[in-house]
Amino acid sequence: MKKxxxxxxxxxxxxxxxxxxxxxxxxxxxxxxxxxxxxxxGTGDCGACTVYLNGKPVNSCLVLSGExxxxxxxxxxxxxxxxELHPVQKAFIQDGGAQCGYCTPGxxxxxxxxxxxxxxxxxxxxxxxxxxxxxxxxxxxxxxxxVQDAAVMIRNKHVQ
Amino acid sequence: MxxxxxxxxxxxxxxxxxxxALADLGADAMLxxxxxxxxxxxxxxxxxxxxxxSLRGLRELKGIRDSKEGLWIGAGESLTTVSNHRLIxxxxxxxxxxxxxxxxxxxxxxxxxxxxxFVDTRCNYYDQTFFWRQAVxxxxxxxxxxxxxxxxxxxxxxxxxxxxxxxxVSLGAEAVLVSRQGERRVKxxxxxxxxxxxxxxxxxxxxxxxxxxxxxxxxxxxxYLKLRRRGSFDFPILxxxxxxxxxxxxxCRYASVVLTAVASAPKIVPEASTLLQGKxxxxxxxxxxxxxxxxxxxxxxNADMDYWYRKRMAKVYTRRALESLAGLxxxx
Numbered sequence: 001m002k003k004x005x006x007x008x009x010x011x012x013x014x015x016x017x018x019x020x021x022x023x024x025x026x027x028x029x030x031x032x033x034x035x036x037x038x039x040x041x042g043t044g045d046c047g048a049c050t051v052y053l054n055g056k057p058v059n060s061c062l063v064l065s066g067e068x069x070x071x072x073x074x075x076x077x078x079x080x081x082x083x084e085l086h087p088v089q090k091a092f093i094q095d096g097g098a099q100c101g102y103c104t105p106g107x108x109x110x111x112x113x114x115x116x117x118x119x120x121x122x123x124x125x126x127x128x129x130x131x132x133x134x135x136x137x138x139x140x141x142x143x144x145x146x147v148q149d150a151a152v153m154i155r156n157k158h159v160q
Numbered sequence: 161m162x163x164x165x166x167x168x169x170x171x172x173x174x175x176x177x178x179x180x181a182l183a184d185l186g187a188d189a190m191l192x193x194x195x196x197x198x199x200x201x202x203x204x205x206x207x208x209x210x211x212x213x214s215l216r217g218l219r220e221l222k223g224i225r226d227s228k229e230g231l232w233i234g235a236g237e238s239l240t241t242v243s244n245h246r247l248i249x250x251x252x253x254x255x256x257x258x259x260x261x262x263x264x265x266x267x268x269x270x271x272x273x274x275x276x277x278f279v280d281t282r283c284n285y286y287d288q289t290f291f292w293r294q295a296v297x298x299x300x301x302x303x304x305x306x307x308x309x310x311x312x313x314x315x316x317x318x319x320x321x322x323x324x325x326x327x328x329v330s331l332g333a334e335a336v337l338v339s340r341q342g343e344r345r346v347k348x349x350x351x352x353x354x355x356x357x358x359x360x361x362x363x364x365x366x367x368x369x370x371x372x373x374x375x376x377x378x379x380x381x382x383x384y385l386k387l388r389r390r391g392s393f394d395f396p397i398l399x400x401x402x403x404x405x406x407x408x409x410x411x412c413r414y415a416s417v418v419l420t421a422v423a424s425a426p427k428i429v430p431e432a433s434t435l436l437q438g439k440x441x442x443x444x445x446x447x448x449x450x451x452x453x454x455x456x457x458x459x460x461x462n463a464d465m466d467y468w469y470r471k472r473m474a475k476v477y478t479r480r481a482l483e484s485l486a487g488l489x490x491x492x
Binding site (some may be wrong): 001020021023039042043044045047050053056057058059061062063064066067110127128129131132133 | 161162164166167168169171195196199200203204214216217240263264265266267269270392393
């Protein structure tokens with residue numbers, strides 16, 4: 001059964017007709033064309049599909065479109081601040097926090113969520129925040145470094 | 161890629177509508193709240209409902225509040241909310257820790273405490289894709305006839321895997337269940353059955369509305385220790401929840417130990433109350449309770465790590481839990 005839903009996607013109000021059982025991940029990638037969000041495991045283990053649903057990071061591979069009427073969704077495409085990349089994006093580029101890049105959108109979403117709440121996290125807090133995001137290439141060292149550097153960028157910006 | 165099969169999705173606007181839909185649709189329907197266990201299992205063909213009744217957004221299932229009877233936790237509250245809640249962190253650190261130890265930050269934002277309390281039992285032969293299970297000939301929990309862990313067993317031996325339920329049982333929590341017939345309150349511990357398939361005594365037409373931790377549990381010390389291979393995220397392969405009340409003379413007024421992942425239901429260790437209550441807690445008494453915990457633990461070769469190791473660790477973790485509550489910490 002199809003249902004018309006109204007949602008805010010990356011700050012813009014959008015209306016779309018979707019089958020109730022269509023997953024948010026498939027809605028984003030196949031219907032709307034926002035392919036930055038990736039499908040890894042499809043069972044909520046890897047975090048590659050992380051988006052914000054009403055301000056909280058969730059696995060979009062396990063959210064039904066039928067539940068989204070009135071929801072506020074932010075995807076990796078909505079992370080930029082105007083024309084500029086977000087500090088977590090800049091830091092991942094600067095530090096080589098990505099290799100194959102498949103897990104990177106999810107890593108960035110979780111990193112930003114962490115830094116929004118805690119702009120000065122310890123390494124343990126970063127590892128804890130990213131515990132639901134699996135990377136099979138990097139060994140995590142450069143990812144952790146990138147989050148630490150992004151934290152410095154954000155703090156310095158606030159000081160200025 | 162694992163795809164979600166088609167189904168009929170029902171979004172009731174009230175608990176009354178949800179219980180009516182559940183009663184009307186019977187065995188073809190399943191409840192879903194956070195969906196973090198239901199949807200992966202539908203993708204893997206472990207759950208095959210024709211109708212899904214969503215509990216998401218039902219206001220009756222929300223709220224954590226202090227009442228004259230105790231602490232009320234709505235079944236629809238997310239695990240993140242439970243683990244961060246001020247009253248829970250203050251009075252029931254074991255519950256906050258258990259909720260925080262479930263899966264990943266993203267899944268805790270989605271998954272609910274009600275879903276975790278009645279989360280499906282797990283087994284290495286069951287928690288696999290359809291193709292994997294087909295290749296080994298299926299097990300009795302889904303699509304097959306025999307138990308692949310113990311082919312002579314007449315019942316399914318999948319293990320209880322909730323982190324929050326042993327804590328809630330050890331705190332003496334009650335569950336409030338709602339059906340078309342009305343509401344009933346029952347001790348949470350009575351809602352489990354040691355059967356991997358039919359692991360709950362909750363009636364099929366009942367919805368868990370919430371959990372009540374009784375007033376007398378306030379002030380009792382409590383702890384939850386979880387064994388798993390990865391500290392980041394994993395289901396428990398052993399969980400020990402302990403609650404204890406010690407008076408000013410050092411005498412134990414109340415003690416409860418509940419294990420998870422050692423059977424198909426949370427296991428109460430009766431010796432915790434029979435041996436400790438009314439006595440001064442000593443290391444020797446704790447050792448005896450820990451021995452009893454290991455004795456009633458029957459881990460099998462159907463979860464991570466060796467079963468003999470998990471049985472040994474039931475003793476070690478029970479001892480550590482009780483020693484920490486009694487202030488008799490040892491590094492052993």
